[in-house]
Amino acid sequence: MFLAVEGLTKWFGSVKAVRGIDFGVARGEIVALVGPNGAGKTTCFNIVAGAMRPSAGTVRLDGADVTGHPPEEMAARGLARTFQIMRPMAGMTVLENALIGPLARGLSLQDARSDARYALERVGLAEKADSPAGLLTLPERKMLELARALSTAPRLLLLDEVMASLRPAEADRIVALLQSLRAEGLTILLIEHVMRVVMSLADRVVVMHHGEKIAEGAPAEIAADRAVIDNYLGRRTAP
Numbered sequence: 182m183f184l185a186v187e188g189l190t191k192w193f194g195s196v197k198a199v200r201g202i203d204f205g206v207a208r209g210e211i212v213a214l215v216g217p218n219g220a221g222k223t224t225c226f227n228i229v230a231g232a233m234r235p236s237a238g239t240v241r242l243d244g245a246d247v248t249g250h251p252p253e254e255m256a257a258r259g260l261a262r263t264f265q266i267m268r269p270m271a272g273m274t275v276l277e278n279a280l281i282g283p284l285a286r287g288l289s290l291q292d293a294r295s296d297a298r299y300a301l302e303r304v305g306l307a308e309k310a311d312s313p314a315g316l317l318t319l320p321e322r323k324m325l326e327l328a329r330a331l332s333t334a335p336r337l338l339l340l341d342e343v344m345a346s347l348r349p350a351e352a353d354r355i356v357a358l359l360q361s362l363r364a365e366g367l368t369i370l371l372i373e374h375v376m377r378v379v380m381s382l383a384d385r386v387v388v389m390h391h392g393e394k395i396a397e398g399a400p401a402e403i404a405a406d407r408a409v410i411d412n413y414l415g416r417r418t419a420p
């Protein structure tokens with residue numbers, strides 16, 4: 182597994198938010214982490230990205246034990262993430278926003294510009310490169326958030342609910358982009374509530390509930406799993 186998480190556990194005071202979770206993502210695979218609010222998905226992301234230390238358990242990336250290593254090191258090892266709450270620098274241009282990551286990696290301005298422009302092209306924002314980021318529409322802000330992640334040429338991309346609030350056609354554009362990135366070898370772990378997207382995009386789905394993994398399998402298996410339907414899908418699709 183390119184990313185392997187074992188026995189991951191996180192206490193917040195007396196709250197056990199993540200309870201000994203195991204999961205992995207193979208190179209070039211797309212794995213979706215699903216589950217109701219408060220299941221522990223974002224906490225797992227934060228730990229994998231180095232933003233938070235686990236109370237117990239290990240995170241391995243490309244064979245190396247990276248448990249508790251800081252976000253800068255995880256980024257240097259090829260991890261990039263998007264955030265649920267996007268905060269583009271509104272007063273800066275789209276291109277300047279996309280330059281932050283490559284410059285932080287220590288690239289020269291010329292190389293950083295070329296990586297940033299490439300990332301903007303991939304997400305279809307090249308024509309807006311010189312517009313202030315504050316003027317972007319919501320779907321465009323999502324694309325900029327993706328471009329910011331892609332601008333560092335990651336090997337592992339963590340996506341936190343990128344499809345939220347998008348219309349189906351806009352979500353489909355992101356699905357197509359992620360599929361082409363995966364075809365080029367990118368490994369993707371995503372938290373996603375939009376089941377239509379999970380079903381069409383994920384190779385494998387990991388279902389969390391109350392900090393535990395309650396199911397794991399191909400999307401079709403998960404959709405037919407009684408425990409998942411009772412704990413999650415059933416509730417979400419109920420009138």
Ligand SMILES: Nc1ncnc2c1ncn2[C@@H]1O[C@H](COP(=O)(O)OP(=O)(O)OP(=O)(O)O)[C@@H](O)[C@H]1O
Pocket residue numbers: 193196198216217218219220221222223224225
């Ligand atoms: N920094 C924190 N301090 C205290 N409790 C926290 C903290 N972060 C998360 N929690 C708690 O841990 C549990 C898991 O939260 P987490 O955000 O990981 O869930 P989630 O599955 O990502 O939910 P959502 O879909 O709403 O983002 C919740 O009970 C939450 O209240």
